[in-house]
Amino acid sequence: MTTPSRYPDTIATPVTRELVVKKSRFIAHLVPVRSVAEADEVIASVRRQYWDARHNCTAMVTGLNGDQARSSDDGEPSGTAGIPMLEVLRRRGLTDLVAVVTRYFGGVKLGAGGLIRAYSTAVSEALDDAALLHRRELLEARVDVPHADAGRIDNALREWATAHGASFGDVTYGTSASFALWIPLAIKEEFAADLAAVSAGSLLPVYGSTRIVDVPGD
Template sequence: MREEKKQEKLPEDSYCVLLEGGQGEYVEKKSRFIATLRSCESEEEAIRFIEETKKRYWDARHNCYAFIVGSRGELSRCSDDGEPGGTAGRPMLEVLTGAELRNVAAVVTRYFGGVLLGTGGLVRAYTQAVKEGLKNCRLGRMRPGQEMEVTTDYNGVGKILYLLGSAGIEPDAADYGENVVLRLTVPQEEADALRGKMTDMTGGRVKFDKIREIYFVDKEAFQG
């Protein structure tokens, strides 16, 4: 049995992504439901993945799918691919949404086992298949953050590196020239406080240049 890991409560506008896709299988009354999941950054990429999966399982009765694209889930699509309306694609999409996943596509391939499952049985089977697939994926949590450059002198850099280490932040790059320039990615909600602490620790001998706002993978919130 998979051990459930307790996750730190994170900002509401964070979201999950697949760091590694995977497959899972569920069997119901001899019908096989094979779920394949992959990270997709665009609608075009999701459609290519769906078509590739359909070609791989060309002899299957159904290849139902669901995908979500965009950091806020701006675009989502699903298909029952011949199953009764609302029994496949929509339940699959609800599993992805419930897991707070973005930029993800799932295809569930069904090999018919000769026994009709009914509406409730189909919903349960497609739901469970995606859940089984997610167990074999590696998930990460994306958090809002800032990329910034911090410029200081050689007297101040040791203090700043100590502070960053205490906060679990490792510089993305460092340039040791006339002054020291550190390139950092910091959580959005911690940026102002970190700037204040670095200013205090160096007696004001520090300069900050905000480069851009981004989402970054939180290394403390890996799942799977």
């Protein structure tokens, strides 16, 4: 079977996790976003909430293919906070996500290497708590079935969808029962072949448009 097209993943819901390194508190906030403007709103909100913190460092990746990225050290030595945070997001293959790490200084200097480790670890550990959403390009496939066969084909299509990472859509009834599925684009030929096999060659799918769908991770 051909592997479906892949896009960078994102996270389902916001996550917050705290890390303490030599008395400094690093509070990582991860929030899914759909645009740079939305990410900026999240950053502004965190900075208002943690106004008394010494640093609120940021990293974001946005766009379907993760082609927009930005980071800020927010007063930490250059390259010790924002870039390490961004590298974690990149390494995990994520997009449409903003990370803000709030630091309350504990009185002990960590040095450049210590800061890099602390900021990257704060983001990495927060991501370990996150529920991932996998992005897939799915193709609409409609199948019109005589009413006499609708129950059997309904069961077969649902089983196929579950086994192949597809989404079972709506069913409409008219002169026939019309089933809609959203299937991985790369396996449309496999779907047609399996449909022909289960219907003794009497059924063929009619394909429509494609859309990007967020599918819960394993």
